Amino acid sequence: KAGVTQTPRYLIKTRGQQVTLSCSPISGHRSVSWYQQTPGQGLQFLFEYFSETQRNKGNFPGRFSGRQFSNSRSEMNVSTLELGDSALYLCASSLVVSGSNEQFFGPGTRLTVL
Amino acid sequence: DAKTTQPTSMDCAEGRAANLPCNHSTISGNEYVYWYRQIHSQGPQYIIHGLKNNETNEMASLIITEDRKSSTLILPHATLRDTAVYYCIVSNFNKFYFGSGTKLNVKP
Numbered sequence: 001k002a003g004v005t006q007t008p009r010y011l012i013k014t015r016g017q018q019v020t021l022s023c024s025p026i027s028g029h030r031s032v033s034w035y036q037q038t039p040g041q042g043l044q045f046l047f048e049y050f051s052e053t054q055r056n057k058g059n060f061p062g063r064f065s066g067r068q069f070s071n072s073r074s075e076m077n078v079s080t081l082e083l084g085d086s087a088l089y090l091c092a093s094s095l096v097v098s099g100s101n102e103q104f105f106g107p108g109t110r111l112t113v114l
Numbered sequence: 115d116a117k118t119t120q121p122t123s124m125d126c127a128e129g130r131a132a133n134l135p136c137n138h139s140t141i142s143g144n145e146y147v148y149w150y151r152q153i154h155s156q157g158p159q160y161i162i163h164g165l166k167n168n169e170t171n172e173m174a175s176l177i178i179t180e181d182r183k184s185s186t187l188i189l190p191h192a193t194l195r196d197t198a199v200y201y202c203i204v205s206n207f208n209k210f211y212f213g214s215g216t217k218l219n220v221k222p
Contacts, residue, residue, distance in 0.1 A: 005197030035210075037155075042214055042215075043201070045210060056209040058209075088155055102160045105159070105160075106157050110155075
């Protein structure tokens with residue numbers, strides 16, 4: 001079974017631009033979560049989508065948004081990029097919808113904002 | 115928002131057991147304890163999770179204290195490839211708050 005895939009793997013943008021990252025979950029997984037990892041803040045939860053609905057949300061500004069499609073694929077968008085948005089963005093999918101569940105992480109998208 | 119406390123780093127000799135502690139004194143009754151590890155800047159890798167009982171799989175064992183306020187991840191025979199940052203997380207839903215983790219250094 002194929003793992004979680006993320007595209008693109010690397011991205012360079014300039015301040016003020018916007019960016020869209022894509023995540024394809026493991027087949028059959030309906031929950032997709034997004035995380036941001038930076039050296040200073042570590043791994044931080046952004047949001048989680050299930051059945052095309054945002055179910056959980058972390059403490060990030062509204063510039064960070066996401067969506068999920070009917071095939072469970074998910075995208076996240078960051079508008080008006082800032083230098084501090086440079087990070088590794090990780091996507092994770094899971095099968096079980098509540099309680100006990102394993103999240104399977106993708107390799108991440110490395111975003112650099114210049 | 116992390117609800118866990120872990121030592122910053124630990125050393126372990128290759129072939130010996132690595133015991134990684136985690137404190138989660140504010141854990142709620144329906145929250146599970148998860149362990150993940152991250153090697154370099156790859157995506158975190160699931161290791162094991164549990165609620166109350168001790169758990170074992172092909173990678174590791176998880177020992178949870180009776181009051182559930184702390185747990186220990188045990189890698190029975192550490193290898194150099196187990197060098198990584200290990201994260202202990204408590205969650206009852208798909209909302210993981212990662213702490214700083216423990217950097218495990220396995221030495222020959």
